Amino acid sequence: MNNIPFPLEVLTEDEKKYSPDYVRISAASAMALRLKSGRFARDFSFGGINLLLNYDNGCLSDCSYCGLARTRPGEYEEKSFIRVEWPLYSTDEVIERIARYAPQMTRLCISMVTHGRAYRDTLDITRRITEKVDTPLSLLVAPPTLNREKLQTLKDAGADMIGVGLDAVSKETFFKNRTDVPNGSLSWDNYWDIIYASRDIYGPWKVNVHTVVGLGETDADMIDIFYHLYERQIFPYLFCFNPEPDSRMGQAPKPEITRWRRIQLVKHLIEHRGLQRDRIEFDADGKMIGLRLPSGSEWESVLENLEGGIPFMTDGCPGEDGEVGCTRPYGSYRPTESYRDFPFRPEKDDLYYIRQELKLDEFLL
Amino acid sequence: MSQKKQIELRTDLYYDPVESLWISVQDGIARMGLSPLLQESTGSFVAVRFPKPGTSLEKGESFVSLEAEKHVGHLKSPFTGVVMQVNEEVVEHPRLINTDPYELGWLMEIKLSRPEELNDCIQGEEAVKAWFEAELQKYNDKGWLAQA
Numbered sequence: 001m002n003n004i005p006f007p008l009e010v011l012t013e014d015e016k017k018y019s020p021d022y023v024r025i026s027a028a029s030a031m032a033l034r035l036k037s038g039r040f041a042r043d044f045s046f047g048g049i050n051l052l053l054n055y056d057n058g059c060l061s062d063c064s065y066c067g068l069a070r071t072r073p074g075e076y077e078e079k080s081f082i083r084v085e086w087p088l089y090s091t092d093e094v095i096e097r098i099a100r101y102a103p104q105m106t107r108l109c110i111s112m113v114t115h116g117r118a119y120r121d122t123l124d125i126t127r128r129i130t131e132k133v134d135t136p137l138s139l140l141v142a143p144p145t146l147n148r149e150k151l152q153t154l155k156d157a158g159a160d161m162i163g164v165g166l167d168a169v170s171k172e173t174f175f176k177n178r179t180d181v182p183n184g185s186l187s188w189d190n191y192w193d194i195i196y197a198s199r200d201i202y203g204p205w206k207v208n209v210h211t212v213v214g215l216g217e218t219d220a221d222m223i224d225i226f227y228h229l230y231e232r233q234i235f236p237y238l239f240c241f242n243p244e245p246d247s248r249m250g251q252a253p254k255p256e257i258t259r260w261r262r263i264q265l266v267k268h269l270i271e272h273r274g275l276q277r278d279r280i281e282f283d284a285d286g287k288m289i290g291l292r293l294p295s296g297s298e299w300e301s302v303l304e305n306l307e308g309g310i311p312f313m314t315d316g317c318p319g320e321d322g323e324v325g326c327t328r329p330y331g332s333y334r335p336t337e338s339y340r341d342f343p344f345r346p347e348k349d350d351l352y353y354i355r356q357e358l359k360l361d362e363f364l365l
Numbered sequence: 366m367s368q369k370k371q372i373e374l375r376t377d378l379y380y381d382p383v384e385s386l387w388i389s390v391q392d393g394i395a396r397m398g399l400s401p402l403l404q405e406s407t408g409s410f411v412a413v414r415f416p417k418p419g420t421s422l423e424k425g426e427s428f429v430s431l432e433a434e435k436h437v438g439h440l441k442s443p444f445t446g447v448v449m450q451v452n453e454e455v456v457e458h459p460r461l462i463n464t465d466p467y468e469l470g471w472l473m474e475i476k477l478s479r480p481e482e483l484n485d486c487i488q489g490e491e492a493v494k495a496w497f498e499a500e501l502q503k504y505n506d507k508g509w510l511a512q513a
Contacts, residue, residue: 004374004494027408027434034512038408041436085409085434335437336412 017054017088020121020128023110024052024086025094028329032104033097035089041335044344047106048316048326049098049135052086052113053121059113061142062183063167064176065215065252067244068113070183091125095132105135107317107325109163112142114186119145123157130158136325138163138317140210143194144186151194151201161317162198163237165210166191170221177215177249195234204233208317213263214241214255218286222263226270227277237315238267240332240340260340261312261357262288268311269293273302281365290365303360309346312339312354372401375467376493379486381443385500387467388486390477394449398471399431399462402500406509408433410459415451415473422446422475424482429472431462444482446475 029049030036040046062070098105110125112118122139129137138161139154151162168174171188178186198207209229213222229236240260243250254260266288269275281290293299306312319325327343338353339346346354379388379395385403389396404410412432422428422442429440451473455461462470477483487496504510 004376004490005371030511031408031435034508034510036408037405037509037511038433039406039436039507039509041438330435334411334432335435336432 017090018056019053019091019117020124021091022054022088023091023094023125024054024088026050026052026328026331027085027087028331030087030089033094033101035094035097036087040329042344044329045104046327046329046343047101047104047135047319048328049094049105049108050111050326050328051091051094051109051125052111053115053118053125054088055113055115055117057115059115060183061114061144061178061186062181063178063186064181064248065167065212065241065244067247069181069247071181071248091128095129098129098135099133102133102135105133106319106321106323107138108133108135109138109140109317109326111140112145114142114144116145118142119150123150123154126154126157126159136160136317136320138326140165141194141198143191146194148197148201151198155201160202161206161208162202163208163210163317164191164195164198166195167210167212167239168215169211169217169225173216173221181248196232199232199234205235208235208237210239211236212239212241213260214252215249218282219259219263219288220282220286223266223270223277223280223288226267230271235315236267238264238341239315242332242340254340257338257357258359259288261354262291262363264341265306265311265358266291268307269302272307273298289363291363292365303364306351306354306358309342309351309354312342312346312350314341314343372405373467374401374493374497376490378493379483379488380493380496381486382496384440384443386440386443386472388443388483390483393480394474394476395444395446395483396471396474397443399466400497400500401466402497402504404462404466404470406504407431407436407438410455410462413455413459413462413472415456416448418448418450420448422448424479432459442475443486444475445478447478448473449476450474 028046031038032046059068060070108129110122112122137159139159140163143164168177174188195209211225226236241254243252266280279292280288283289314324314327316324316326329343333340380400381388385400386397387400410431410433414430416428424442424445426442427439428442431438452471455470487493
């Protein structure tokens with residue numbers, strides 16, 4: 001056998017190392033920064049880099065749906081998060097890469113975990129990033145680790161947006177999935193205190209709240225939280241539940257596609273077209289059963305071209321150009337499944353399938 | 366700091382330049398798998414689907430479906446023939462394709478109906494090396510490979 005060794009300029013993952021000197025980054029981020037080989041099923045530009053703090057004992061919360069939950073089997077280092085691996089690299093190496101590929105970068109985000117060192121290390125990494133690069137930086141915060149003063153310090157260090165992973169949008173579902181859990185319970189009130197404090201400190205449309213469809217909420221819960229947040233000039237960002245194997249919700253189904261598409265559409269209409277709540281019909285269980293659009297050419301056009309597919313694109317923090325900068329490709333669906341949220345503008349064929357999934361003829365009143 | 370790694374190119378095999386498959390032939394049966402460059406550039410595999418043994422294939426016909434973390438694709442058969450055997454181990458453990466593409470990560474065996482189709486493959490140390498270097502450059506230009 002003749003073997004020729006070809007040195008590949010590929011870096012392997014580091015061994016056990018912890019934040020702030022080491023961070024995990026999403027598989028897509030590692031590919032965009034060319035720290036990891038790989039490619040996307042469809043060709044599109046990608047520059048939304050997600051960093052995740054890394055500790056030996058991981059996240060101290062224990063949310064039923066999360067890949068990082070304390071009681072999910074396996075070592076923290078081996079756990080997937082939103083179903084993919086998050087390779088570990090030196091923080092400075094990641095920042096050097098972000099600087100190297102700066103023209104392609106659209107948005108950076110540091111995800112905290114619930115851990116005693118999370119605030120201190122997030123601040124450290126924020127400062128390291130903002131010293132070296134100008135790409136806008138969001139923080140996806142862990143409310144139990146923060147207060148107003150710390151939020152202000154993070155802003156002063158250069159973070160321009162705050163995200164809060166509320167995920168479960170009603171008090172009931174939050175309690176069930178995040179409070180009444182085997183270890184590390186979280187508080188609904190604490191989350192909202194941090195949401196409102198962030199809004200005060202960072203300003204209008206500089207705070208977002210992650211809302212996950214599929215954790216047991218009703219459609220009415222979801223729609224109500226959209227209105228509640230928009231009224232306060234806070235963005236709701238929409239996420240689709242995607243079961244993490246071996247998590248306590250590992251066997252739970254994803255939300256049915258028609259439900260998901262309708263929520264995407266209605267959320268867009270509320271945000272961009274000022275759709276009034278009384279135009280949405282619910283049944284006694286809070287299920288959305290109909291939409292009564294105002295008459296007029298503007299609304300006819302909405303239905304005709306589905307807003308060019310924009311409602312079905314990923315919800316995420318913007319880049320400097322105002323377009324979505326954090327697109328999380330294949331974050332809530334496998335490459336073999338239909339795109340739950342598109343990291344690019346859906347094409348003609350995509351819109352054809354989206355229209356079928358929406359079943360508008362059964363939905364419009 | 367991170368460590369550099371290297372991939373090994375076996376030059377005693379045939380290579381299908383269309384799909385970047387390695388091929389070894391014995392008694393008219395071709396065993397095949399992904400070239401180390403193709404596996405590296407696709408990412409971590411999470412699922413593989415094969416036709417059943419006994420299935421007849423035409424050259425150019427889609428025959429294997431591969432799903433990686435962020436990618437899904439179909440491979441086209443380099444040969445006309447009949448599927449003799451598929452590697453059930455990679456169905457159970459798709460990462461074997463990444464960790465051992467030439468040995469444990471082989472994909473399937475086909476009985477060749479037209480052995481002359483092997484002439485479309487690349488063979489010989491110099492030719493294989495030249496082809497691989499060109500492929501390496503192409504994959505790098507597309508941004509599919511990590512860089513130091």
